[in-house]
Structure formats: C-alpha cells, structure tokens
Amino acid sequence: MRTPDGLQALLDDGIIDEVTRQLKSGKEASVFVVRCGSEVRCAKVYKDMAQRSFQQRAQYQEGRKVRGSRQARAMAKSTRFGRKEQEAAWKNTEVDALYQLVAAGVRVPQPFGFFNGVLLMELVTDAEGHSAPRLGEVDLPAEQAREFHGFLINQVVRMLCVGLIHGDLSEFNVLIDATGPVIIDLPQAVNAAGNNNAFAMLERDVRNITETLGRFAPELLTTDYAAEMWSLFEQGELKPDSKLTGVFIKDETSANVGDVLQAIDDAREEAIRRQLGRDDAKAVGGN
Numbered sequence: 180m181r182t183p184d185g186l187q188a189l190l191d192d193g194i195i196d197e198v199t200r201q202l203k204s205g206k207e208a209s210v211f212v213v214r215c216g217s218e219v220r221c222a223k224v225y226k227d228m229a230q231r232s233f234q235q236r237a238q239y240q241e242g243r244k245v246r247g248s249r250q251a252r253a254m255a256k257s258t259r260f261g262r263k264e265q266e267a268a269w270k271n272t273e274v275d276a277l278y279q280l281v282a283a284g285v286r287v288p289q290p291f292g293f294f295n296g297v298l299l300m301e302l303v304t305d306a307e308g309h310s311a312p313r314l315g316e317v318d319l320p321a322e323q324a325r326e327f328h329g330f331l332i333n334q335v336v337r338m339l340c341v342g343l344i345h346g347d348l349s350e351f352n353v354l355i356d357a358t359g360p361v362i363i364d365l366p367q368a369v370n371a372a373g374n375n376n377a378f379a380m381l382e383r384d385v386r387n388i389t390e391t392l393g394r395f396a397p398e399l400l401t402t403d404y405a406a407e408m409w410s411l412f413e414q415g416e417l418k419p420d421s422k423l424t425g426v427f428i429k430d431e432t433s434a435n436v437g438d439v440l441q442a443i444d445d446a447r448e449e450a451i452r453r454q455l456g457r458d459d460a461k462a463v464g465g466n
Contacts, residue, residue, distance in 0.1 A: 209226070212302060320395065331362075
C-alpha cells in the first residue's frame, strides 16, 4: 500500500506512528487506520476536487461564513484562488462541525486534530474491536429499530439546536458501535439559519433514517419529525430535550383576501372618522 503524501507528512512529524490499512475510499476522501502510540485511530485524507464538484456543492455552501471579503469575492468568481479557498472551507467544515457537535453531546467520532488536509479522529469499532458496520448493513429487531430511530431523531435535534443540519444523513453514514449509532461524514454540514434549502435537507435526512429503520418497524413510516422540529426551531423553542410526537399538522388555512381588504377599508374609514371628529372639536374650541 502506497502511503499518501498527507499521511507521510504526519509520519515524518511523529503525529502518527504507523499506517495500518486503508479502511475505505470515496470520491472526496480516503480513510486509513493508523496507530498513534498505543491508540488506534483513523485518518481521513481529503482529495482535491475538480470544479465540477464545487458546482455540486453550491447548495450546501450557501450561508457559510468565509474568512474575509477577498475570499468571498474569489469564491463567487470561482478563480483559482477562490477554488482553493472553497476546497479549504469544505474540508474545515467537517472539522469545525465535529468539535461543535461533540461539545453539544452528539455522537460523532472524537476529532484529534486537522493537519494539512488530514483529519485525525476516533476509530469507531464494534464490540469485538472491528471497524463498526454501517446502519444499512445490520438487521435489527423492531424494538431496537425504534430505539435507534428515537436516538437518531434526538441527535438531529441536538444538531439543529446548534444551527447545523447534516445534509447527507443516511444508512451509509451512520455507524453502529458497541453501544449504538454514531453519525459520520460531515463535510456538507448545512447552516440551518442561512441556507434556503435547509428545511428540505433536514426533511431528507430524517426521511432517509426513517425509511431505513422503517424496514424493521413499519409504524415509523407514518411519523413526521422533520416538520415538527423545524417548526419549533423557527419559533426559537427547540431544545436538546424537546419531547417530539412525530405528528405535525400543517396550517393549510388560506387567508380570505376579500375579508382582509374589507378589514383594511374599515380601519381606514374609522381612522378618517376619528380625524374628522378631532377637526370638528378643534373648530368648536376655536369658536
């Protein structure tokens, strides 16, 4: 196995002691099992992405903060410098999100640092110490499926409470360790308050998890947690321990335009009558 340049730099600097094996490889990153002293961890090596991928990422990047106006202009114009800044921002998003979510009590891998495009973090394992399987790779009894669903909905709530939406949550980026689900892969994390697509992405995240676990507990398929938690979020009332019901009734009552216009006219006429009454009182007082 050829050691990637990013990992070789960490070996040279003594940050890691050994690259054990490659865990997985995707379009945007490769993950390796590494040894740091007596600890076994994983290292996520981000790949440089072409401009086509930047275009695909646009919906996720909306609302994200950048370091300064120069960077923002360059990213908007997609200059070479701008693409480099976009790439750096994409990688840093996952690092920042992991630290933020760990502090918020969300079950994500513990990060141990970001070094020149390499994210060093906890290796999620099963009860035997092997790499943990994905949610989509396990069969569950109905009771445990309901338990996992309730837990993951709470994790989504906790994320939303700190203003983040995973944006790509599914059976492929939830691992099952010895104690339950762990959420992974967050480079596309969405700013809930600053992205026009935020609710659609939240709804998709919740739907993906619900459909996966609904294979084992079909009653989950009738729930609507996304709309319920989003409504509370918009009202500023969503809390990490908010008790959700999974039931949300949308207010589809349409306004009667005629009644609204009539109310406006009545208010206008009342204002005119009051003004005329004041004018008459002044005229009488003047006489």
